[in-house]
Amino acid sequence: MSNLIFNRKEFESLLGAKVTKETEEKISLFGTPLERITEDEIEIEIFPNRPDMLSMQGFLRGFKAFLGKETGLKKYKVQKPEEGYTVKISPSVKLVRPFTACAIVKNLKFNDEKIKEIIDLQEKLHSTIGRNRKKLAIGIYPLEKISLPITYEARDPKQIKFTPLEMDREMDGLQILSSHPTGKDYAHLLEGKETFPIFVDAKSRVLSMPPIINSHETGKITLDTTEVFIECSGFNLDVLQKTLNIIVTTLADMGGKIFQMTLDYGNKKIVTPDLSPEKMKLSLEKVNNLLGLDLKEKDLEKLLPKMGYDFKNKTVTIPPWRTDILHEVDLIEDVAIAYGYDKITPQLPNVSTVGEESFETKLKTEISELLVGLGLMEISTYHLIKKEEAELSNLQETIETENSKTEYKYLRPNLLIPGLRILSENKDNEYPQEIFETGVVFSLDKKGKSETGVEEKENLCVITCPGNFTKIKQILNYLAKNLGTEYSLEELDHPQLIEGRTASIKINGKKVGYLGEVHPETLRSWGIKMPIAVMEISIKNLTSQN
Amino acid sequence: MESVQEVVEKLSPLERKIVPFLNLPIEKIKEKTGLDDTSLLRALKFLEAKGLLKISIEKARIIELGTNGIYYKKNHLPERNLLTLIENKKAIHLEEAEKASKLTDNEFKVSLGVLKSKAMIELKNGKIMLTASKEEITKKSQLALQNLKKRKDIIEIQERSVVTFTLTELGKKIAGKEISSDSIEEVTSEIIKTWKRGKKFRRYDVNSEVPVLYGGKKHFVNKTIEKGRRIWLDMGFKEMRSTYTQTSFWNFDALFTAQDHPVRELHDTFFIKDLKGQLPENKLVSKVKQSHEKGSSGSKGWQYVWDENEAKKIVLRTHTTCLSAKTLASLDIKKDLPAKFFAIGKCFRNETIDWSHGFEFNQTEGIVVDKNANFRNLLGYLQEFAKKMGFTKIRIQPAYFPYTEPSVEGAVWHEGRKEWVEVLAAGIFRPEVTEPLLGEPIPVLAWGPGFDRLMLLAHNMNDIRKIYENDLKDLRNKKVLI
Helix, strand or coil: CEEEEEEHHHHHHHHCCCCCHHHHHHHHHCCCCEEEECCCEEEEEECCCCHHHCCHHHHHHHHHHHCCCCCCCCCCCEECCCCCCEEEECHHHCCCCCEEEEEEEECCCCCHHHHHHHHHHHHHHHHCCCCCCCCEEEEEEEHHHCCCCEEEEEECHHHCEECECCCCCCEEHHHHHHHCHHHHHHHHHCCCCCCEEEEECCCCCEEEECCCEEECCCCCCCCCCCCEEEEEEECCHHHHHHHHHHHHHHHHHCCCEEECEEEECCCCEEEECCCCCEEEECCHHHHHHHHCCCCCHHHHHHHHHHCCCEEECCEEEECCCCCCCCCHHHHHHHHHHHHCHHHCCCCCCCCCCCCECCHHHHHHHHHHHHHHHCCCEECCCCCEEEHHHHHHCCCCCCCEECCCCCCEEEECCCCHHHHHHHHHHCCCCCCCEEEEEEEEEEEECCCCCCCCCEEEEEEEEEEEECCCHHHHHHHHHHHHHHHCCCCEEEECCCCCEEEEEEEEEEECCEEEEEEEEECHHHHHHCCCCCCCEEEEEEHHHHCCCC | CCCHHHHHHHCCHHHHHHHHHCCCCHHHHHHHHCCCHHHHHHHHHHHHHCCCEEEEEEEEEEEEECHHHHHHHHHCCHHHHHHHHHHHHCEEEHHHHHHHHCCCHHHHHHHHHHHHHCCCEEEECCEEEECCCHHHHHHHCCCCHHHHHHCCCCEEEEEEEEEEEEECHHHHHHCCCCCCCCCECCCCHHHHHHCCCCCCECCCCCCCCCCCCCCCECCHHHHHHHHHHHHHHHCCCEECCCCCEEEHHHHCHHHCCCCCCHHHCCCCCCEEEEEECCCCCHHHHHHHHHHHHCCCCCCCCCCCCCCHHHHHEEEECCCCHHHHHHHHHHCCCCCCCCEEEEEEEEEECCCCCECCECCEEEEEEEEEECCCCCHHHHHHHHHHHHHHCCCCCEEEEECCECCEEEEEEEEEEECCCCEEEEEEEEEEECHHHHHHHHCCCCCEEEECCEHHHHHHHHCCCCCHHHHHCCCHHHHHHCCCCC
16 A cells, blocks of 8 residues: 655645535545545545655646546657667676666756655555566666666676675675665565676666666765656566656656667667657447446547547557556546546446355354353353463464564464453453353365365364353254254263263264363463363264255 | 331241241340351341341451460460470470370370470480479460460451441331241142132242242354344245355355465464365356456456465365355256355354453355346345344445445444444346356346344344353343344
8 A cells, every 4th residue: 555645735726726625525536535634734645556646746647637637648759869878788698687767857947845746656655566676676877977788697606796785895796685774675586696787887787776776876865866867677668668758758847858768688689768658449338338338439538538548449548657558447447537537426236146055154053042041151252372371272283374563473273262262351250250152263174176286174162161061961952953953972082171071962973072071271271260071073973954 | 117017927837937036146146046147147147137136247356266276275285295294203204205195206296396485394414394483384284375376276266247237117016026927928739729719828029039040041153143034034034054064166266266365374364283175166166267267257367376275275264155156056057047045154264252252153145046136125124124124224334345347335323323324235246257157147136134233233232252152141041132
């Protein structure tokens, strides 16, 4: 989730209007939920499909059109590459970070605020569309500090030597990963690679080592910077180009002048940034079918420009910074947004279908009702158990989650463990405490029947406290009788229960559960001071009706 | 004020038992009636409620003999025994004294110490000599309470409540009277058989407190889920069920969630260690792969290399939407449409626990599979569901989910709190989802509101942890929603 915080004054001056209650509503109806608004600030959320709106310039470009102020596809002037505006891509980068898209922007006037805005945009692009720099990383350099043309190549990390940002000495590639703060954060992106990618200028100075860090000498924008070199490096040229377009158009909105560069990939040459828009056919019939509206061609001609598109001859021209238009439906959603979600009237269709509850749910509901009738209290516990609980119960096998953020780590193998937890947490409440739970328990699937390797069963657990064998057997009898099941008991050794007072429950010759008195040693380890009797049984065997 | 007669008629057998002795102190009443402390106190409280007396309870410190104290009371303190022994002999050898005193080693040492510290004896050449005169001995043996307190198990000081009472004017009229009653107490089978006109029943004090009764109850989470389920069934939806563990294929890939999407990382989702799942039939897998890599039914797709191994990773389902994906894959579009399905169930995410988050949550899910379904219908279903949950006003705004387009999020107006609460998330499944699963890009309306939020609102609670707490006191006292 990305939130943007705008200075309200600046926002209003760029919007050319005050933000009213109506504007506030429009912001949310534009698909950018208004999170907070004060006298000084406006905070909005940008969904991950709209990285082009991760700056105030980008947001206002879209929002102004939505308000009907500057509709249609916004055009930007792009200058052809000048002499030396070339980036040579060495084949050596193929294995490590194969692509880059680059541009030069001139005529910039920076102040502290603007620099912050650009760094903000860069970081937000990194963390969203860039997947934390894994998929793409962006570098912005003061042009006056570097010499063109530039080379993008990969080298043995030990042969890479430069002073990284915020450092006062030269380091090699490996040192940066092991001791520079940013290097450490992103080390996993290059670790183990034989070569690391670098941008080098005409004087053989290292400009940066993407996706980690720029050079201190040549990679830092200052208040004096008026011209910048921008590169995006990564794995998907199309995404890199779109991201580059997002940055250069934002800079152009700040007053910059965009210059193209020639990228020499050896076998082919391309020129970036490429701001020529894509086109997509849009059928009016499909729009109306999907939205349930009755729009005309001329409605589309009004609605699509409100979302920054041009529309002519059933064809939509898509801004070159939009990364999210994969299919016609993406355009149709924008038509709906332009039309106004608040103006679309809900309509419950007259489609006749028959409701149906699953058998498992019905059975669970009936069992719960029987037990509640006996005066038992239903509990509802976590499906994960703590490590110490697994140890306390001497579990032979465990199914563990990776990197759990809490002390709950294992899938519960039974309902007894959470049941004992609840009783131990309720020591100060009134007794008797007679509780039950129906729920899923997990074990490793040894028969290979489940697609996940985990067998999941729906169990019932009843615990009476204080309780004894007679009491718990009475409950089992009551259930069995009401559910029309016959069972038999067979003595059982259970590590947590008292020998000679524990039995497995057999239905149709199959062991489906157990009941008995819990051993004082078990109770002591849980800090429970009252005698407990327990029964746990697989639910689906509890009835012969199905 | 009630008359004496009325009060007398209301007296229970227990109360009647103590009334004759009410002029005596409590200890005496106990003796005369043979009641234990609890019953006696209860009877006094009943009488207090009837205005016959006023109870006052004071905390008092009571000194009692400990186990050693009881023993020494009978057999004298060890130092007293030793002193008596020395008194008779004037001087005695240490060993001899220990033997003759019949004290344990420890008692003997303590006694020597006590006597020495009071300057009653002296030790010389292994002999004990008496130094104090008779009068001194009498005076000094008034051993102070403080000293006894320090010694093990001689005395114990306890805090206790001491109950006393004073009679009211009304009480004084009744106290000491022998009250015989021929009114009927409990109605028994015998009474039913033998009751005759004129025979009176003892009057009860209808306002007196009765013991609390705790019944059995369903957990309020399950009750609320049942309510939600009822709504779906009324609207003609069929229930979907599936396991909590799922392959990433069903939880993510089948829902067009790119394999590098942040939700598929360890810090958002619970992955199960050391397990790899099985993928469904090849045809479906390759369609999903194609959908991700190059797109399906006119889409560009996500343009990356789809990895089968990534899809085999096992997760605890992060949404009930994976149930919808499975259901769609099982439909025969020639026979089964239109179709409507729902689920309400647990989902998981790797989160820490605070008032608004937990690692488990309930979600409800509904899908409508119909060639003619459209966005307005989606809003219609959402409005109806919210209405049935008790919210008459909803607000719809654009949203984003990887597997729906258009997408919406909706808030319901909470009349009590006077605020919009975001609870609805919905959309129409993308063709990249439906084409591989159904064979055709048929519109599927889908919505998956988080259910816990609705539950908190319904119960006017704020803290999501309360849902999973199982404090029996809270559960017993929780109000039922109708």
